[in-house]
Amino acid sequence: EVHLVESGGGVLRPGGSLRLSCAASGFTFDDYGMTWVRQAPGKGLEWVSGINWNGEITRYADSVKGRFTISRDNAKNSLYLQMNSLRAEDTALYHCVRVWDTAAVGPLDYWGQGTLVTVSS
Amino acid sequence: EIVLTQSPGTLSLSSGERATLSCRASQSVSRYLAWYQQKPGQVPRLLIYGASSRATGITDRFSGSGSGTDFTLTISRLEPEDSAVYYCHQYSSSPPWTFGHGTKVEIK
Numbered sequence: 001e002v003h004l005v006e007s008g009g010g011v012l013r014p015g016g017s018l019r020l021s022c023a024a025s026g027f028t029f030d031d032y033g034m035t036w037v038r039q040a041p042g043k044g045l046e047w048v049s050g051i052n053w054n055g056e057i058t059r060y061a062d063s064v065k066g067r068f069t070i071s072r073d074n075a076k077n078s079l080y081l082q083m084n085s086l087r088a089e090d091t092a093l094y095h096c097v098r099v100w101d102t103a104a105v106g107p108l109d110y111w112g113q114g115t116l117v118t119v120s121s
Numbered sequence: 122e123i124v125l126t127q128s129p130g131t132l133s134l135s136s137g138e139r140a141t142l143s144c145r146a147s148q149s150v151s152r153y154l155a156w157y158q159q160k161p162g163q164v165p166r167l168l169i170y171g172a173s174s175r176a177t178g179i180t181d182r183f184s185g186s187g188s189g190t191d192f193t194l195t196i197s198r199l200e201p202e203d204s205a206v207y208y209c210h211q212y213s214s215s216p217p218w219t220f221g222h223g224t225k226v227e228i229k
Contacts, residue, residue: 045157045165045208045220059216062122095164105212107155107170109177114164 002026002110004096009115016086020115022079022096030054030074033099035108036081038092038117048094049081050104057104063089086119093117123147125209125221133227140196142224144209149189153213156185156194159223160205168207169194196226204228 008020020036035050049070050059058070069082079096093114100109124147134140144154152172157165167176169185172192182203184195196203209221 044206044222045159045210047210047216047218047220050216050218059218061217100167100170105216105218107167107176107212108157108165108210109167111164111166 002098004098004110004112006094006096006112006115009094009117011118011120012086014087014119014121016119017082017084018086018117020081020083020094020096020117022112024077024079024096024098027098029072029077031102033101033104033106034070034072034079035097035099035104036070036079037095037097037108037111038090039095039114040089040092043092046092050099051079052104053102059104083117086117088119088121091117091119122217123150123211123213123219125211125219127207127209127221127224129224130222131225131227133229134199135229136199136201138199140199140203140226142194142196142207142226144187144192144194144221146190146192146211150211150213152188153211154185154187154192155210155212156183157208157210158203158205159208165208199226199228201228 036048095114096112097108098110100107156169159165206223
């Protein structure tokens with residue numbers, strides 16, 4: 001069974017940094033692209049970033065470009081999101097999501113429960 | 122950025138009725154369109170990909186159609202457990218890969 005478990009969320013001040021992690025199990029991790037999708041409290045879904053199966057291709061939403069960095073360690077079956085220069089509008093539940101493809105983009109077939117990031121002064 | 126506009130915002134129907142949800146893209150996404158169902162307190166679940174293909178384990182009461190800029194998710198014979206927010210998602214060639222704002226389906 002596929003499991004995606006996020007960690008690393010927390011409460012921090014604007015301008016701060018945080019590193020989210022996602023531990024994957026139940027599938028061959030390096031057969032799939034991965035993404036981060038966030039959902040602000042009571043709001044809809046926002047695609048944040050994607051990475052292909054070997055980490056060579058990464059893509060970002062304009063709202064996070066230059067501030068966030070996605071990466072993966074296939075040996076550890078793990079996905080990461082380094083978040084710098086955080087803003088209040090980055091406050092959201094961050095989901096680690098599997099792409100149903102080797103690419104950085106495609107249908108999103110398995111979702112983690114998410115880790116909450118709160119940015120507040 | 123491709124904007125996805127979903128309508129209606131809320132759909133209130135009775136059990137057994139048919140629900141028709143619309144998703145319109147600001148430019149063509151070919152058939153790179155997926156639909157997700159999100160129930161309160163749960164993560165989204167993939168229903169449809171490639172505009173019309175059902176994901177694994179999804180009942181045939183859910184069907185998708187369309188291409189280019191106009192897409193439809195149809196739920197035939199609504200059941201109480203279909204009460205949820207439904208999102209469309211485009212994953213065409215260039216990022217950002219966007220979601221619609223969602224349609225809330227309520228069962229009367």
